[in-house]
Amino acid sequence: MKKNKTSKNWLNQRGRDIFFKKSKAYGYKSRSAFKLIEMNEKFKFLKNNTYLADLGSTPGGWCQVAAKKILKGKILGVDIKAMDQQKNVDFIIGDIENIETHNKIINFFERKIDVVLSDMASNTSGNKNLDTYRTGELCLNAMTLAQKILNKNGVFIAKLFMGSIFEEIKKKAKKSFKKVVIYKPTSSKKESKEVYIYCKDIL
Secondary structure, eight states: OHHHHHHHHHHHHHHHOHHHHHHHHHTOSSTTHHHHHHHHHHHOOOOTTOEEEEETOTTOHHHHHHHHHOSSSEEEEEESSOOOOBTTBEEEEOOTTSHHHHHHHHHHHOSOEEEEEEOOOOOOOSOHHHHHHHHHHHHHHHHHHHHHHEEEEEEEEEEEESSTTHHHHHHHHHHHEEEEEEEOOTTSOTTOOEEEEEEEEEO
16 A cells, blocks of 8 residues: 555656656656756757767667767767667667776777766665665766776766765866866756766866
8 A cells, every 4th residue: 555655656746747747748768858958058068070978878868869969970878778779879788887898889989989978876775875875886987987988078977966975976076087067957856866977178
């Protein structure tokens, strides 16, 4: 009974979520598409000829947004889960903690790239502190990969949650990039501790 009530509350909240409704109306695969749209309006990193890797790309909302802006560049989605095929978007199944996946990404682009995105989050365990830490580890792993594959003027954007690992992430970012900004999109739920880290220009 309790589970059914929780599920009903979740569905009610989703029904009142303006960005969930907008994602359906615009045909985006996830509400998080609007987070990327907003961040691009602020930081202007999606350009016509951008070479971009989207880590943890499934279900594909961020790739959809990128594909509307990038017409002459390259877009590669990477995830451990399959993603539906999209026009002007390539995809590989792989774990970013695996060196083989790194090599596949490098071989695909055959050059240093412009943007690395990560909207990855840990599967929820019921322990918010643990989930925050694990999502932070994913952010750190994505940052390590970004340092390998970005060009000197490259942009790295990743999701993280305010918590125990936050300062470690910020410290690593400031050692790795000239510009570091912590940003919370308006489309991110107010009650969530979710923020994004925007990093530019490799040191």
